Amino acid sequence: MNEKYLNNTSVLISSIFTLLLLVSFGFAEEAMDSDKQDSTGVTNEFSNLPKDDTCISCHIEEEEMPEGFNENDIHMQAGLSCVGCHGGDNTIDDEDEAMDEENGFVGVPDREEIPALCGKCHSSIEFMRDYQPRIATDQVEQYYTSIHGEKFKQGDENVATCISCHSSHGIMPATDPRSTVYALSVPGTCKSCHSDKDYMADYNIPTDQYEKYAASVHGEALLDREDTGAPACNDCHGNHGTTPPGVASLAHVCGSCHVQNEEYFSQTQMAKEFAEDEMHACLECHGNHAVAKPTDDMVGIGEDAICMECHDVDEDGYFAADSIHIMLTQITAAYDSALSKLEEVKIIGMDDVEIGFLLQDAHQDIIHSRTLVHTFDPQRVKEKADVALKNSRDAIKLGIKELDDYDTRRMGLGVATLFITVLAIALFFKIRYIEEEQEKNKL
Ligand code: HEC
Ligand code: HEC
Ligand code: HEC
Ligand code: HEC
Ligand code: HEC
Ligand code: HEC
Ligand code: HEC
Ligand code: HEC
Ligand code: HEC
Incomplete structure (x- = not known):
């Protein structure tokens, strides 16, 4: 064998090798692509979504998916698609036609339309029965009894609406740890407005609820030890009827968990007197957000005792x-x-x-x-x-x-x-x- 022949063979072999490598890479890439492709041939990183929904596939292709979109959104999972909230026709490929008012397209809802938009389905027993027969259908009604809802009706731009707490495109049930209203996440959701001094500047209320709560026995148990038996903000304020609990129900808010404390306290003369003077039962001694771990020194006549705040020496x-x-x-x-x-x-x-x-x-x-x-x-x-x-x-x-x-x-x-x-x-x-x-x- 001469050298030239040898050289030619090695060139040939290495070329074949390179070719093979390129081809196999090509195949791999194609295989990966076809995993992501739906029927319209669009690359789809959201593998969980229906492939024949034109709203979804076009928005993915055009990179027009809304901010904060999560494919695990319960409405997507239930097959309600974008149409559920925005209307339109999700079987038409043409952009203008799919999003034509004639086809029921309502576009982006204004802020003042939000409760009605969600309520379209969530206030309808007939509609919800087909999906979750046991789910409550009073959220909108409840919402309007809260301070948020009352002020919303008066045109307040800052109070929470449905999407402030639930988001618009990543809505999940409260039992899902990824949800904004999952027990461990609720304090953070409320904090986003209530601890923001600038945002709350026009209102005459403190902005320390989260800070105090997080350091309290309750916050420490829920946030640090993930004890979901401890109250988050909504356990005391309600989910939708978000008001400070009324004076009459205050003892009951705490008493819903601390049953025996309430039972004993409600039988005292002190409790009756508190009620008459519109004083805040448990809160007079324990506070609301900064409930601390009580000690035996809290009762007594010493410096740390609270009794002396109201009682004189010979009472x-x-x-x-x-x-x-x-x-x-x-x-x-x-x-x-x-x-x-x-x-x-x-x-x-x-x-x-x-x-x-x-x-x-x-x-x-x-x-x-x-x-x-x-x-x-x-x-x-x-x-x-x-x-x-x-x-x-x-x-x-x-x-x-x-x-x-x-x-x-x-x-x-x-x-x-x-x-x-x-x-x-x-x-x-x-x-x-x-x-x-x-x-x-x-x-
Ligand atoms: C063929 C592509 C295509 C289809 C099909 C399509 N869209 Fe769109 N959509 C777009 C593009 C592009 C935009 C952004 C530009 C614009 O506003 O026109 C958009 C914007 C939107 C907006 C925001 C409008 C605004 O005023 O800001 C909403 C809401 C929307 N689409 C919902 C839908 C729904 C619901 C469907 C299905 C019924 C749908 N789209 C079908 C391409 C499409
Ligand atoms: C549960 C109701 C709901 C569903 C379902 C829903 N949207 Fe929205 N969408 C809203 C609301 C409310 C707003 C306005 C407030 C906001 O921007 O978050 C909005 C805003 C938008 C906007 C404009 C603002 C932005 O973030 O770009 C687009 C675009 C949009 N949606 C597209 C879609 C598409 C595409 C789908 C389906 C994949 C979809 N929406 C599904 C409720 C919904
Ligand atoms: C087109 C009807 C429809 C609209 C509009 C709608 N929803 Fe829903 N929603 C449903 C259905 C149906 C379910 C139950 C799905 C399931 O469990 O499979 C649901 C589930 C939910 C859940 C989870 C309930 C749970 O705990 O299991 C929340 C939270 C929610 N929706 C909030 C909203 C909010 C907020 C809006 C308005 C921005 C809204 N929805 C608009 C139909 C709708
Ligand atoms: C201030 C925050 C807040 C606002 C505003 C709010 N929600 Fe909720 N919502 C919650 C919390 C927290 C839960 C979950 C409670 C739980 O089960 O732990 C919840 C639960 C839900 C559920 C599940 C079923 C149920 O009733 O428990 C639905 C559906 C729902 N909300 C819809 C709505 C709609 C519709 C609106 C607007 C009218 C709305 N929410 C406004 C905080 C809010
Ligand atoms: C989008 C911002 C926002 C979010 C999120 C929000 N709130 Fe509010 N909230 C407000 C504003 C603004 C007011 C009006 C304050 C006022 O008028 O005193 C308010 C009022 C209140 C009030 C009545 C205060 C008073 O005047 O006595 C309570 C209680 C309350 N919110 C609790 C909550 C809880 C609990 C959460 C979470 C589950 C929450 N809020 C989430 C903005 C928000
Ligand atoms: C253990 C029950 C409980 C928990 C948990 C709780 N609150 Fe409160 N909160 C109350 C009570 C009771 C009041 C009413 C106090 C009063 O009227 O003096 C109140 C008052 C408020 C007010 C009215 C303004 C103020 O500070 O007095 C806001 C806003 C508020 N809470 C938000 C929150 C937020 C946000 C969280 C979660 C980070 C939270 N609360 C957790 C019981 C609770
Ligand atoms: C959702 C149930 C729930 C509600 C509502 C609730 N608590 Fe608690 N509370 C707990 C749990 C659970 C613990 C135990 C936390 C721990 O493991 O340290 C606790 C702990 C306490 C402690 C400390 C007990 C100890 O021995 O260390 C006090 C005091 C207390 N709560 C007072 C209150 C007051 C006052 C209210 C009303 C403003 C209230 N709680 C509302 C569940 C609740
Ligand atoms: C007049 C003051 C006062 C009032 C009102 C009051 N407490 Fe207490 N609480 C105390 C004192 C003092 C202790 C500490 C006892 C000790 O550790 O020696 C205590 C301890 C506790 C504890 C921890 C011990 C235990 O029972 O596990 C809880 C929980 C509690 N209180 C809940 C409540 C609730 C709920 C209410 C309202 C129904 C309430 N308290 C009303 C003074 C008060
Ligand atoms: C916020 C004010 C306040 C605090 C704090 C307070 N008390 Fe009272 N107490 C009252 C009032 C009001 C009455 C009813 C009128 C009266 O008998 O003086 C009362 C009544 C009593 C009575 C009479 C019997 C009964 O059934 O009510 C006793 C005993 C008593 N308190 C013990 C205590 C002890 C012990 C503490 C400390 C752990 C304490 N109090 C803390 C306001 C308070």
């Missing part, structure tokens, strides 16, 4: 505050020292089961005593507090007994060890003595 409230505080301090002190006894018992490996049970009960009773504070009746707090105190003290006694038993056993063990050691030493000398005797005898 019933003063004496009740003082004696409830003393009781709570006593039971937590007893509980804490029982807990450290339990630790000691655990460390030395003695029986801790019974003590554990007693302390579990005591813990429950302490929690209940704190709830009973809302009767503001020292006698009622005392009944539970006494049980908690007795269980803690019994636990301490049991702990002391276990520790004593341990000492006794250890003492017994010590004596036995000493005895055995003495015996062993004696035995050692005895054996040595016998061996020495034997040595002597051999000699």
Whole structure:
């Protein structure tokens, strides 16, 4: 073989290789394209959408999809298409004809038309029945009872409408974590207006609700620990009837979750007096957005106690505050020292089961005593507090007994060890003595 021939072959082989590579790339690209193509031959990054809907395919092709569009939008998923809100004919390819008023096209709705637009379907039981038979159909009606709705009717440009909270083209059910009204996302949705000082400048209301809420027991539980049992803004304000809950319903808003606190409090003279003076039940002591973790010092006559804000030294409230505080301090002190006894018992490996049970009960009773504070009746707090105190003290006694038993056993063990050691030493000398005797005898 000569060199030239060899060169020619290698050129040929490498050309074939390059060609093959190019062809295979071409195929791959085509394959990828055909994945994205719909029947109209349009490249489609939204693989979930119907292919024969001309509104959708033309808007994708023309890059005219609305801002914030999400293909998981519930209306797209339900097959309602763009036509559901904008009208028109989604079977016609021609732009002007598809979007002709003659074909029902309404274009982009004005702000003041939004509730009616959504209500067209959402207020119709007949329409909604075919999709979600159990879904409520009162959102629009409810909306107009809220401050948002009332002001909207008066022409206010800034209040929330349906799309402020739900968006227009990425609407999802509240159960979907991607939804703007998903429990964990609601505070952020409200915050976008209510924490914006410039946006809210014309209104005479604070803009600190989110900030306070986020730092509260509720915000911390929902936003940091993702505990959806804790209230988001809408759990207190309603989803659509967004008003500050009325004075009469205030206790009930909190009471819908804190049932027992409400029940106890509603029976007090204090509650009746609050209602008459239009005072805000739970809020007088706990606040609304900045609800903090209560401590035993909140009740009492000390500096951190709230009771003294309203009660004078010789009133019933003063004496009740003082004696409830003393009781709570006593039971937590007893509980804490029982807990450290339990630790000691655990460390030395003695029986801790019974003590554990007693302390579990005591813990429950302490929690209940704190709830009973809302009767503001020292006698009622005392009944539970006494049980908690007795269980803690019994636990301490049991702990002391276990520790004593341990000492006794250890003492017994010590004596036995000493005895055995003495015996062993004696035995050692005895054996040595016998061996020495034997040595002597051999000699
Ligand atoms: C053949 C292409 C094509 C079809 C089919 C089509 N559109 Fe459009 N559409 C466009 C283009 C391009 C624009 C932006 C330019 C304009 O406003 O005319 C537009 C604009 C819009 C707008 C905004 C109008 C405005 O005033 O800003 C809406 C809403 C709309 N289309 C909805 C629809 C709906 C609903 C359908 C189906 C019934 C549809 N389109 C069908 C191409 C199309
Ligand atoms: C649930 C009702 C609803 C559906 C369904 C809907 N839209 Fe809209 N659309 C609106 C509303 C309300 C507005 C005006 C407010 C806004 O801009 O968000 C709007 C605005 C628009 C605009 C103009 C503003 C912009 O963002 O460009 C276009 C274009 C548009 N829609 C296209 C579409 C297309 C295309 C579809 C189908 C893929 C669609 N819409 C589906 C409610 C809807
Ligand atoms: C053409 C009728 C129609 C229009 C107009 C319409 N919707 Fe809907 N919407 C529906 C239907 C039907 C469903 C239920 C779909 C399903 O569950 O499959 C739905 C579902 C929803 C859901 C989810 C409900 C849930 O929790 O399951 C929300 C939120 C919603 N729509 C808000 C809106 C808003 C806001 C507007 C106005 C911008 C609007 N809709 C306009 C028909 C409509
Ligand atoms: C201030 C914010 C806000 C406004 C304004 C608002 N919504 Fe809602 N909407 C919510 C929240 C929050 C939920 C979800 C509650 C939940 O179930 O956790 C919701 C739920 C829904 C649902 C699901 C079914 C239901 O009732 O729970 C529909 C449908 C709906 N809204 C439609 C509308 C329509 C139509 C409008 C306008 C009239 C509107 N919303 C205005 C916040 C709002
Ligand atoms: C689009 C912006 C916007 C969004 C989003 C919004 N709001 Fe509002 N809200 C307003 C404006 C503006 C007012 C009117 C303030 C006023 O008149 O005092 C208002 C009023 C209120 C009021 C009555 C305040 C008063 O005057 O006592 C409450 C309560 C309220 N909103 C709660 C909410 C909650 C809860 C959310 C979320 C689920 C929310 N808002 C979402 C703009 C918004
Ligand atoms: C635990 C219940 C609760 C939660 C959660 C809650 N609020 Fe409130 N909010 C209230 C009560 C009660 C009032 C009425 C206070 C009053 O009248 O003194 C109120 C008042 C308001 C007001 C009227 C102005 C003001 O500050 O007094 C706005 C606006 C508001 N809340 C928005 C929000 C927003 C936004 C969130 C979520 C970030 C939220 N709220 C969370 C109970 C709550
Ligand atoms: C949707 C249910 C719900 C509503 C409404 C609600 N809360 Fe709560 N609240 C909770 C949950 C859940 C926790 C426990 C949070 C945690 O794990 O720390 C809690 C915790 C608390 C705590 C602290 C308890 C403790 O031992 O640390 C106080 C105080 C409190 N809430 C008061 C209120 C007041 C006052 C209102 C009304 C303005 C209210 N809550 C409305 C669910 C609710
Ligand atoms: C916001 C004001 C306010 C605060 C704070 C307050 N009280 Fe009262 N309290 C009242 C009013 C008003 C009454 C009813 C009139 C009266 O008997 O003085 C009342 C009554 C009482 C009574 C009489 C019995 C009954 O059934 O109501 C007791 C006991 C009492 N309070 C204890 C307390 C304790 C303990 C605290 C602290 C945890 C406290 N109060 C905090 C306003 C307050
Ligand atoms: C007069 C003041 C006052 C009022 C009114 C009041 N609380 Fe309390 N609350 C307290 C005090 C003080 C504590 C702290 C008890 C402790 O930890 O020792 C407390 C503790 C709590 C706790 C935590 C302990 C527990 O029960 O789990 C919750 C939850 C609570 N309150 C909810 C409410 C609700 C709901 C209302 C309205 C129905 C309300 N409170 C009304 C003073 C008040």
